[in-house]
Amino acid sequence: MQVRFSHISLAFTPDKDTLHDLNFTINDGELVCLLGPSGGGKSTTLNLISGLLVPTKGNILFDNQDVTKMGPSERKIGMVFQNYSLYPHLTVENNIAFPLKIAHWKKADRLARAAKLAKLVHVEDQLQKNVNELSGGQQQRVAIARALAKDPNILLLDEPLSNLDARLRMEMREEIRRIQQETKITTVFVTHDQSEAMHISDSVMVLHNAQIQQYSKPNELYDHPANQFVASFIGDNPLNTFDRSLLDDTELKEELGKVYDKATTVGVRAENIVLTKGEDTYQHGVRCKLLRSHRYGLISTRLYSFKGIELDATGLTEIHDTNEEVEIYFQKRGFFLFDASGNNLFLE
Amino acid sequence: MINQKISWKQTLHALLYLAPMMILLSIFFLYPIISTFILSVFKKYNFYTNAGQGIGFDNFAYLWHDPMFHQAVKNTFIFVLGVVPASIIISLGIALLLNRFSKVRGFFQTLYFLPYVTSTVAIAMVWTWIYHSDYGVLNFILKLFHLPPVGWLTDPHYTMLTLIIFSIWKNLGLNIILFLVALNSVPKQYYLSASIDGATPWQQFTNITVPLISPTTFLLTINAMIASFKVFDQIYVFYHNTAGPNNSGMTIVYYLYQKFYVENNYTVASAAGVVLFVIILLATILQNYVSKHYVHY
Numbered sequence: 001m002q003v004r005f006s007h008i009s010l011a012f013t014p015d016k017d018t019l020h021d022l023n024f025t026i027n028d029g030e031l032v033c034l035l036g037p038s039g040g041g042k043s044t045t046l047n048l049i050s051g052l053l054v055p056t057k058g059n060i061l062f063d064n065q066d067v068t069k070m071g072p073s074e075r076k077i078g079m080v081f082q083n084y085s086l087y088p089h090l091t092v093e094n095n096i097a098f099p100l101k102i103a104h105w106k107k108a109d110r111l112a113r114a115a116k117l118a119k120l121v122h123v124e125d126q127l128q129k130n131v132n133e134l135s136g137g138q139q140q141r142v143a144i145a146r147a148l149a150k151d152p153n154i155l156l157l158d159e160p161l162s163n164l165d166a167r168l169r170m171e172m173r174e175e176i177r178r179i180q181q182e183t184k185i186t187t188v189f190v191t192h193d194q195s196e197a198m199h200i201s202d203s204v205m206v207l208h209n210a211q212i213q214q215y216s217k218p219n220e221l222y223d224h225p226a227n228q229f230v231a232s233f234i235g236d237n238p239l240n241t242f243d244r245s246l247l248d249d250t251e252l253k254e255e256l257g258k259v260y261d262k263a264t265t266v267g268v269r270a271e272n273i274v275l276t277k278g279e280d281t282y283q284h285g286v287r288c289k290l291l292r293s294h295r296y297g298l299i300s301t302r303l304y305s306f307k308g309i310e311l312d313a314t315g316l317t318e319i320h321d322t323n324e325e326v327e328i329y330f331q332k333r334g335f336f337l338f339d340a341s342g343n344n345l346f347l348e
Numbered sequence: 349m350i351n352q353k354i355s356w357k358q359t360l361h362a363l364l365y366l367a368p369m370m371i372l373l374s375i376f377f378l379y380p381i382i383s384t385f386i387l388s389v390f391k392k393y394n395f396y397t398n399a400g401q402g403i404g405f406d407n408f409a410y411l412w413h414d415p416m417f418h419q420a421v422k423n424t425f426i427f428v429l430g431v432v433p434a435s436i437i438i439s440l441g442i443a444l445l446l447n448r449f450s451k452v453r454g455f456f457q458t459l460y461f462l463p464y465v466t467s468t469v470a471i472a473m474v475w476t477w478i479y480h481s482d483y484g485v486l487n488f489i490l491k492l493f494h495l496p497p498v499g500w501l502t503d504p505h506y507t508m509l510t511l512i513i514f515s516i517w518k519n520l521g522l523n524i525i526l527f528l529v530a531l532n533s534v535p536k537q538y539y540l541s542a543s544i545d546g547a548t549p550w551q552q553f554t555n556i557t558v559p560l561i562s563p564t565t566f567l568l569t570i571n572a573m574i575a576s577f578k579v580f581d582q583i584y585v586f587y588h589n590t591a592g593p594n595n596s597g598m599t600i601v602y603y604l605y606q607k608f609y610v611e612n613n614y615t616v617a618s619a620a621g622v623v624l625f626v627i628i629l630l631a632t633i634l635q636n637y638v639s640k641h642y643v644h645y
């Protein structure tokens with residue numbers, strides 16, 4: 001089912017909008033991530049879709065039908081909460097069948113349905129167990145099965161993986177992707193973990209400061225971030241940023257052309273700093289000194305000092321001495337200029 | 349430490365710490381209980397010399413044949429059945445209401461809790477006025493609805509009802525407070541989740557609230573049941589040192605009191621005590637058994 005927000009605003013207190021004038025469409029059968037830092041309004045957006053919250057302004061449409069005034073149960077959605085919210089007094093089977101019991105299904109029918117869903121999420125051998133005998137990942141699976149019990153139009157998941165350890169998180173995000181693709185259900189997935197969002201989704205919506213910062217395909221976020229916030233938020237390494245004026249007396253300035261004058265801030269990804277120039281780099285580099293380097297397993301990082309500021313670089317293999325002056329080059333795909341309000345100037 | 353075996357020395361050490369409490373417990377609980385059991389099987393007993401003669405079950409045979417004791421047992425069961433379920437249901441209902449209206453909660457909480465912390469005797473005195481046939485508030489209210497006045501404290505047919513109403517009211521305070529605590533400890537997310545599934549408030553109550561507060565319900569039921577089996581003070585105050593008109597308010601503990609202090613029949617009183625002990629024990633075992641199936645911890 002397609003979901004559309006049209007000029008949605010929501011204010012918990014009259015003086016400040018928690019969400020301001022949101023417009024977006026989630027296409028039928030897509031898995032969309034709501035991504036952003038804590039307090040960015042992700043859960044609020046999700047609760048607007050579910051009907052647990054009512055917008056202050058604007059309309060919500062499901063397949064062009066206005067559902068703004070409808071309650072959660074009328075909207076036919078399934079929801080998975082961060083701590084799963086499984087009923088501790090019920091078995092796995094009865095947890096999955098709970099929504100059907102509420103809907104007055106016959107016992108045999110609802111247990112049959114529960115068994116089918118348990119198979120889908122791979123907990124068919126746990127049906128008679130109590131939910132607190134299950135591991136975190138299994139509980140997660142049960143919660144998803146329960147959310148799918150009534151064959152909802154939309155599946156909503158609010159930070160479903162954040163209670164799991166790192167390895168299980170990776171396993172479960174693939175599982176969620178698999179289940180979503182098998183059921184082809186329109187899914188909205190909330191997370192504050194950019195790598196999770198990048199791996200799992202068809203599209204990612206970055207929410208921050210009451211607004212959508214960017215809504216696009218995952219790789220697009222990385223390759224063409226709309227603004228400084230998105231550029232810093234996406235990617236495994238931190239974005240190096242510094243004041244544009246530091247480049248004023250370099251030849252790199254000339255190479256960047258007209259757009260340079262509008263910029264106030266420069267951003268460079270750590271993985272796009274290299275020591276030799278090539279076709280994918282700017283032809284002029286900057287001189288800096290190596291301060292120190294570390295290695296954490298696969299990833300080695302170096303800290304260079306450039307005009308009093310520090311630049312992180314990762315993935316460099318050429319060896320040179322600490323304190324030695326070297327020329328570093330910036331690869332174009334990881335180099336950004338931002339104007340005063342943070343917009344990416346290369347996108348214009 | 350955790351996986352070490354505990355040595356004799358350590359055990360002795362622990363016992364030393366426990367000793368003061370153990371001694372107090374023995375003097376004030378264990379010794380009286382054992383004495384009661386011993387007393388109940390003496391055929392003859394001299395209170396002043398603390399000497400018993402002859403061992404047998406005569407006292408229990410006496411109880412078996414005493415119509416007054418039959419009356420006492422019957423009344424006690426009527427009382428327990430009248431008070432316990434009603435006080436649990438009413439206090440849960442009030443707790444649910446108070447939980448909704450959080451602003452007035454503190455005020456009502458105090459109001460309901462007052463009777464619990466005040467002595468039963470003092471409150472019962474006040475209630476003798478509420479129950480008064482001619483000037484009482486209760487009969488005044490009945491009159492407003494054009495109902496005939498009731499001799500709450502004088503008509504033997506109403507004795508048990510009078511006692512039951514008072515005791516339900518007296519139990520409310522503690523029950524409401526503990527139910528409020530239990531209701532608050534149910535995570536709100538369960539209700540959100542259920543409401544997304546379209547559960548009505550009643551379905552949420554029966555499917556989520558009831559099972560999740562069941563440990564509290566169980567605790568309060570046991571507590572109310574034991575207290576009700578031991579009912580005494582209110583009878584004593586309401587009926588001025590009698591068991592009500594025609595002994596219509598005779599209960600096991602009142603019977604025990606009567607035998608012990610009024611008739612100085614210590615051995616029969618002890619036997620009645622033992623019977624009460626066994627009844628409460630059986631009732632508790634039964635409840636524990638039932639709770640295995642219905643209480644979710």
Ligand SMILES: Nc1ncnc2c1ncn2[C@@H]1O[C@H](COP(=O)(O)OP(=O)(O)O)[C@@H](O)[C@H]1O
Pocket residue numbers: 012013018036037038039040041042043044045
């Ligand atoms: N029920 C509420 N009442 C008042 N403010 C709220 C409420 N829920 C959330 N907020 C505020 O709205 C903002 C967005 O919250 P939320 O949507 O939960 O963020 P996220 O899920 O992205 O961490 C936060 O600043 C939060 O404090």
Ligand SMILES: [Mg+2]
Pocket residue numbers: 042043044159
């Ligand atoms: Mg949240």
